[in-house]
Amino acid sequence: MAEESRDPAEDIRIGDDELDVKEIMDRIDRRIASRAGAPEYTEESLEELDRKGRRVEKSEMFRGPMQELALSLQFARTYAEVTADYAIGSQRKVVGPLIALVKRVMRKLMRPYMEAVFQQQREFNRQLLQIVEQLNQLILRDRARNHPGQVDRREFLKRWGPDFEREVENLGEVASLFQGGPEVVELGAGRGEFLEAARKVGLEAVGVEGDADLAAACQEKGLAVVLADPLEYLEQAPPKSIPAVFARELGERGPAQDLHYALTLLAGRLERGAPALFLNRRPSSFFGSEAAFRDPTVVRLVHPETMVFLLKQAGFAEASFRPYPGREDEGVRKAREAAAKALAKLEKEAPGIGAAWEEFAAPSLYLVEARR
Amino acid sequence: MGGVTPGTIAFVPLRYGDEVVGGAETLTRSLAEELHRRGWPVEILTTCALDPYTWEDYFPQGDEYIRGIKVTRFPVRGRVRTKRRVFKLEQRINEGGRVSRRKQEYWISNVTYSEGLYRYLEEHRDDYRAFIFTPYLFGTTYTGMRIVRERGLVIPCLHDEPYARLEIFRDMMRKARGILFNSEPEMELARRLYGEDIHGMVVGMGFDDLSGDADRFRAKFDIQGEMVLYCGRRERAKNTPLLLRYFCNYLERSGREVKLVLTGTGEVSTPYAYQEYIVDLGYVSERDKVDAYAAASVLVHPSVNESFSIIVLEAWLTGTPCLVHGRCAVNRHHVEKSQGGLWFEDFPHFYECLDLLLEDRSLARRMGEAGRRYVLENYAWDRVVDSFERALYEFGL
Numbered sequence: 001m002a003e004e005s006r007d008p009a010e011d012i013r014i015g016d017d018e019l020d021v022k023e024i025m026d027r028i029d030r031r032i033a034s035r036a037g038a039p040e041y042t043e044e045s046l047e048e049l050d051r052k053g054r055r056v057e058k059s060e061m062f063r064g065p066m067q068e069l070a071l072s073l074q075f076a077r078t079y080a081e082v083t084a085d086y087a088i089g090s091q092r093k094v095v096g097p098l099i100a101l102v103k104r105v106m107r108k109l110m111r112p113y114m115e116a117v118f119q120q121q122r123e124f125n126r127q128l129l130q131i132v133e134q135l136n137q138l139i140l141r142d143r144a145r146n147h148p149g150q151v152d153r154r155e156f157l158k159r160w161g162p163d164f165e166r167e168v169e170n171l172g173e174v175a176s177l178f179q180g181g182p183e184v185v186e187l188g189a190g191r192g193e194f195l196e197a198a199r200k201v202g203l204e205a206v207g208v209e210g211d212a213d214l215a216a217a218c219q220e221k222g223l224a225v226v227l228a229d230p231l232e233y234l235e236q237a238p239p240k241s242i243p244a245v246f247a248r249e250l251g252e253r254g255p256a257q258d259l260h261y262a263l264t265l266l267a268g269r270l271e272r273g274a275p276a277l278f279l280n281r282r283p284s285s286f287f288g289s290e291a292a293f294r295d296p297t298v299v300r301l302v303h304p305e306t307m308v309f310l311l312k313q314a315g316f317a318e319a320s321f322r323p324y325p326g327r328e329d330e331g332v333r334k335a336r337e338a339a340a341k342a343l344a345k346l347e348k349e350a351p352g353i354g355a356a357w358e359e360f361a362a363p364s365l366y367l368v369e370a371r372r
Numbered sequence: 373m374g375g376v377t378p379g380t381i382a383f384v385p386l387r388y389g390d391e392v393v394g395g396a397e398t399l400t401r402s403l404a405e406e407l408h409r410r411g412w413p414v415e416i417l418t419t420c421a422l423d424p425y426t427w428e429d430y431f432p433q434g435d436e437y438i439r440g441i442k443v444t445r446f447p448v449r450g451r452v453r454t455k456r457r458v459f460k461l462e463q464r465i466n467e468g469g470r471v472s473r474r475k476q477e478y479w480i481s482n483v484t485y486s487e488g489l490y491r492y493l494e495e496h497r498d499d500y501r502a503f504i505f506t507p508y509l510f511g512t513t514y515t516g517m518r519i520v521r522e523r524g525l526v527i528p529c530l531h532d533e534p535y536a537r538l539e540i541f542r543d544m545m546r547k548a549r550g551i552l553f554n555s556e557p558e559m560e561l562a563r564r565l566y567g568e569d570i571h572g573m574v575v576g577m578g579f580d581d582l583s584g585d586a587d588r589f590r591a592k593f594d595i596q597g598e599m600v601l602y603c604g605r606r607e608r609a610k611n612t613p614l615l616l617r618y619f620c621n622y623l624e625r626s627g628r629e630v631k632l633v634l635t636g637t638g639e640v641s642t643p644y645a646y647q648e649y650i651v652d653l654g655y656v657s658e659r660d661k662v663d664a665y666a667a668a669s670v671l672v673h674p675s676v677n678e679s680f681s682i683i684v685l686e687a688w689l690t691g692t693p694c695l696v697h698g699r700c701a702v703n704r705h706h707v708e709k710s711q712g713g714l715w716f717e718d719f720p721h722f723y724e725c726l727d728l729l730l731e732d733r734s735l736a737r738r739m740g741e742a743g744r745r746y747v748l749e750n751y752a753w754d755r756v757v758d759s760f761e762r763a764l765y766e767f768g769l
Contacts, residue, residue: 232594
């Protein structure tokens with residue numbers, strides 16, 4: 001790799017208000033002339049590059065199942081047309097042409113018999129490919145339909161989301177619950193608030209984030225993050241390979257069945273006895289609902305009892321929930337306390353009614369503590 | 373097949389339909405649809421073919437309506453590859469060898485042939501205001517132009533290639549009532565090849581404003597990170613093998629994490645070691661294609677044989693800069709006039725230009741914006757339809 005040449009602006013120098021492609025091309029010409037014979041200008045054939053195969057080895061990119069499918073399909077297409085018409089030759093110097101001739105004659109003689117078999121195989125391959133390609137199209141269509149839209153989550157969180165530092169503090173208690181344990185995988189790392197909180201308490205944690213901008217935001221802070229859709233990450237993870245997991249707002253976005261699918265996958269990917277914590281917004285809390293419905297990507301809130309039920313159904317040995325006040329915003333805390341007082345007063349005056357509305361003033365979040 | 377509305381203009385492309393991929397075909401479809409939208413009586417006379425390699429009948433014969441336009445299809449007899457003589461003649465022409473007029477006639481009569489279409493043209497020659505054939509390199513265009521004579525116009529989509537120098541095409545162009553070119557460089561090429569006095573005008577194709585959704589594309593196809601895009605047919609004539617070789621060398625030399633995404637029809641032979649970096653999506657819908665432009669950092673167009681380059685102009689509309697082959701007169705003309713990209717003719721230039729466009733995002737953005745301005749100013753439909761109308765008037769039709 002020619003590292004010294006990675007900054008093209010170095011001797012091409014394009015000004016911010018300058019745009020003259022002829023002039024830019026002249027500068028590129030001069031740069032190439034002055035660096036004639038530079039290693040990055042050498043060109044190898046595809047066969048040579050393919051033989052080295054360096055790119056696959058050094059790649060650490062996450063490959064999702066859709067990319068796997070696309071690659072496999074490409075391979076299948078290449079080899080689907082079974083044919084006997086491969087190149088015939090011989091390495092031998094003197095008798096080589098004679099051997100090649102004999103091979104050709106033999107192929108010609110056998111062709112009518114082989115062709116009948118190949119024809120069946122080709123037809124079978126075509127049908128199979130067609131089925132897989134149709135399935136692929138259905139999956140792509142489904143994915144397009146479920147795409148959350150054009151919301152720039154990084155921008156949204158910057159404008160409407162909680163203050164980053166405050167959120168780190170808020171998640172400090174969750175991080176400390178994992179303290180002393182193994183590495184935690186956070187599904188949906190967002191801007192990296194939990195990862196930062198984990199770093200502060202000395203906990204090893206890695207985030208999985210499907211939004212490229214948010215993943216980049218984590219990387220900019222030096223936090224460990226994998227750019228991948230959390231569901232696909234779980235699909236790819238080997239069974240019983242995750243020692244601990246944390247997720248925020250689980251099940252609040254995407255199709256309803258994704259939550260059940262994610263929990264079932266998680267149950268299979270977590271080590272036996274591994275802890276799992278989930279921090280979600282409480283639907284019965286006014287403050288939880290208000291915050292949730294400001295977020296344009298949220299489609300539902302998951303009731304804590306439903307979450308516990310689904311976790312147990314998915315195979316978790318233990319699951320329970322509790323309110324999570326964390327480090328609430330001072331204004332929210334005061335408003336909640338005032339509402340609680342008013343409800344307590346109402347309860348005195350009209351027994352049963354105030355208690356029924358108690359949840360209204362509950363903390364906006366609840367924490368589910370589960371164990372596989 | 374019903375009567376013909378007086379004053380109808382018939383477009384005669386070899387292939388027509390939403391599934392058809394190709395520059396000449398897209399151009400015909402867009403122009404016909406725009407004229408239809410503006411109330412012009414327009415019809416399409418075409419063949420049943422879809423695949424430009426096998427030329428087998430695919431669409432059913434007869435009439436159908438596509439977005440309100442009547443499309444009449446006739447069976448086609450394709451290029452008879454097994455005819456050794458035709459194949460040898462084609463090889464000889466491609467190598468620039470001398471081929472007699474008689475042999476040229478024999479060859480073109482085998483490069484797609486549609487008896488039904490020819491009979492229809494004979495019988496209805498006087499029912500239409502004009503017949504517009506496209507592209508030049510097919511038996512249907514050559515024979516059709518001879519049948520309809522003074523009512524025939526041609527949108528040649530001309531490239532600088534050995535076929536264009538054949539006597540039969542020289543004759544066809546010189547005798548044509550009018551030639552509708554897609555760009556200035558294409559008209560200059562035709563004048564160089566067939567003489568300054570040919571009857572030609574630049575019309576081209578108009579564009580509606582486009583905007584793509586990069587996030588949707590990335591989510592649908594699971595593509596993360598920086599990407600370079602190629603759209604169109606994947607074949608030697610379009611220089612896709614060269615693009616793959618240059619791109620893999622670029623990856624190897626620069627160490628940059630960038631993907632090449634290809635859309636369109638035709639086989640792509642991807643080296644195994646680079647499978648993760650070369651994503652072949654095959655044929656995609658129009659919407660996916662536009663979203664792909666928006667998701668790409670750069671659109672690369674390595675073809676040297678273009679008469680218009682719809683892909684480049686569409687990519688500019690979404691604000692994406694283009695890297696084109698410098699030996700393609702049309703693309704270079706577009707880039708120089710618009711300031712919307714750069715060009716290469718060898719690997720060092722490919723390396724430097726791509727690196728610059730990927731590295732200097734501000735420059736790439738400004739180039740994309742300049743390209744967008746160029747398309748909106750020069751290829752608005754009002755302007756194109758005016759040119760088309762003026763051309764018909766000039767040609768006396």
